[in-house]
Amino acid sequence: MNVSSSTLSLTVADVDASRAFLCTHLGYEVATADDGFVSLTRGDAAVDVVLLRRGTDVLPAEQRDQRAAGLILALTVTVTDIAAEEARLRAAGAPITMPLREEPWGERLFQMTDPNGVVVQLVSWPDATGAPRAAGPGVDQGAAAIVITPAPDHVTVSPNATTAGLAAPSRGSTELSTWTVMMDAGATGPEHFISREQVWTVTTGALEVTCGGRTEKVTAGQTLILPAGLLRRIHAPERAEAHVSMRSDGVSSVPGTEGTRELPWAR
Incomplete structure (x- = not known):
C-alpha cells in the first residue's frame, strides 16, 4: 500500500x-x-x-x-x-x-x-536527528563540529548598533543563537521586550542596561543575564562591544506596537 x-x-x-x-x-x-x-x-x-x-x-x-x-x-x-x-x-x-x-x-x-x-x-520539536541544518555562506559543515566564519551578509547595521550574527539556525545551530553587538558612545537602543532569556558579556567599554525598572552598568569582562519578557533598554555611555547568546526561537516586541519580530541576526 x-x-x-x-x-x-x-x-x-x-x-x-x-x-x-x-x-x-x-x-x-x-x-x-x-x-x-x-x-x-x-x-x-x-x-x-x-x-x-x-x-x-x-x-x-x-x-x-x-x-x-x-x-x-x-x-x-x-x-x-x-x-x-x-x-x-x-x-x-x-x-x-x-x-x-x-x-x-x-x-x-x-x-x-x-x-x-x-x-x-x-x-x-527540537531536531532529534543531530544533523546540522542547511547553512549559508561562511559555515563549514564538513565535520561533526560546525565552524562559522563571520561573513558580510551576517552583519546588520541600525542607527544604534552594528550586529554581527554568529551561530543561528540558518548557520547550523539547532538550539542557540549568538551574535556580537557594537555600539558607539552615546548610542541608545529602543525599549523592547525579548521572549527568551539573553546573556550579554561585555568585551569592550561599558553598557548601561535598564531592565525591569532598574539600571545596571556592565563593564568589560562582566556578564549580564536579562530575563525573558521584561522591558529593557540598552545605552552605551562609551564605545562598547558585547557578545550575546539566546535560544534561537526568541522574538522581540516593542511597546505600543502589535505583533513580534524575529531578530534577523539570530535566525
Whole structure:
C-alpha cells in the first residue's frame, strides 16, 4: 500500500464557521465546496481537511448526527516559528485555549479551539536527528563540529548598533543563537521586550542596561543575564562591544506596537 495524501474529515454543526477559522488563521484554502460540504487544503505538508455538516445524507445513517469531538488536529511547525506564530494568532483574535508551553522532553505547543469545538494544536520539536541544518555562506559543515566564519551578509547595521550574527539556525545551530553587538558612545537602543532569556558579556567599554525598572552598568569582562519578557533598554555611555547568546526561537516586541519580530541576526 502506498499512501499518496491524507485527509481529515470532520462533522460539524456550522461548516462555514470552521472554514473561516481554518482559512483566516491557518492559511487553508478552499479546494472544492458544495452545500454542507467543503474541502480545504494548504500548499505544504499539512493534512487536508474536509468539513461536513451534521445530518448530511452523504454520511451513512449511523454517522450523520455525530460531530467532531475528542480529537486534536495537530500541525507540526518549524522550531523557530512557534512563538511568533502564537503571538500573531493572538493579535489576530484567534481563541488561544492553551497558551504556549514546553514539555520536559522538548516539545513546544499551544492550542486553539474553533467555533465548532475543534481543537487545533501547533507543535514544534527540537531536531532529534543531530544533523546540522542547511547553512549559508561562511559555515563549514564538513565535520561533526560546525565552524562559522563571520561573513558580510551576517552583519546588520541600525542607527544604534552594528550586529554581527554568529551561530543561528540558518548557520547550523539547532538550539542557540549568538551574535556580537557594537555600539558607539552615546548610542541608545529602543525599549523592547525579548521572549527568551539573553546573556550579554561585555568585551569592550561599558553598557548601561535598564531592565525591569532598574539600571545596571556592565563593564568589560562582566556578564549580564536579562530575563525573558521584561522591558529593557540598552545605552552605551562609551564605545562598547558585547557578545550575546539566546535560544534561537526568541522574538522581540516593542511597546505600543502589535505583533513580534524575529531578530534577523539570530535566525
